Amino acid sequence: MKNVTQRPTGLVSRQVGKRNRHQKKAVWIDCGVHAREWIGPAFCQWFVKEAISSYQHDSVMRRLLNQLNFYVMPVFNVDGYDFSWTTDRFWRKTRSKNHKFHCRGVDANRNWKVKWCDEGASSHPCDDTYCGPFPESEPEVKAVAKFLRRHRKRVKAYISIHAYAQMLLYPYSYKYSLHRSALISAAHNAVTALYSAYGVRYRYGPASTTLYVSSGSSIDWAYRNGIPYAFAFELRDTGHFGFLLPESLINPTCTETMRAVKAIANNTNLNSLSLYMRLSTLFSLFDKT
16 A cells, blocks of 8 residues: 555554454544644554553553444655655645646645535645645545445544644534534533643534634544544644644643543443454555555
């Protein structure tokens, strides 16, 4: 499996917890959709480490790992992330080529097939919110969408980790009308759990009114495709450091976010009594077609 620059990528799968032959509900977590948001990949790696290392002594984590499948993608936008380390620290988009312009890349959170290239997205390839030439034009988006479609009956929560703003967002991004009590309750529980760690406050609500209107977003696509709990985190901070979050804040940010993610997973798992979990770390699903 390769991405647009032909960088080979791997798929790592771990087995944690008790086996069971019945299919389990699943939680999807992705990080690094936008290249410059470095705290995202840090959290996804933290989640995997903590989930495995705390299995024996954390009863909540153990129950979740026994009862749910977790699919974790630490770096969604591998090429863009690499470019943000080597060339342009504030690069946002993918690194796909455009044959009519010298500008590279597509906003991977405007490229999903839901109200594609409508309000809050740009049709110009040089803009940071460029929606792409067509929905799922980016191999990264196409591969994840394909995976989620294949497993849509089992995936009950979709979580995308971004930065920054200290918000927990849910659908819809492109309109103002959705008010689902299940999403509101889960979001409230998550930000309450997050606050319990260090007293950091997060706002929560529909993405369109809490942050801004956008189209072609992953949470809207996930929700429209039958995943009942679809959330996007905007992690620390609120602008003082912005994308340049210092190393000293990585640990507390990951610790508090872990509590919030566990709260969402617990909501997902309220009616599940199963006893097996497979923690699959998806370092990439990029499949060049």
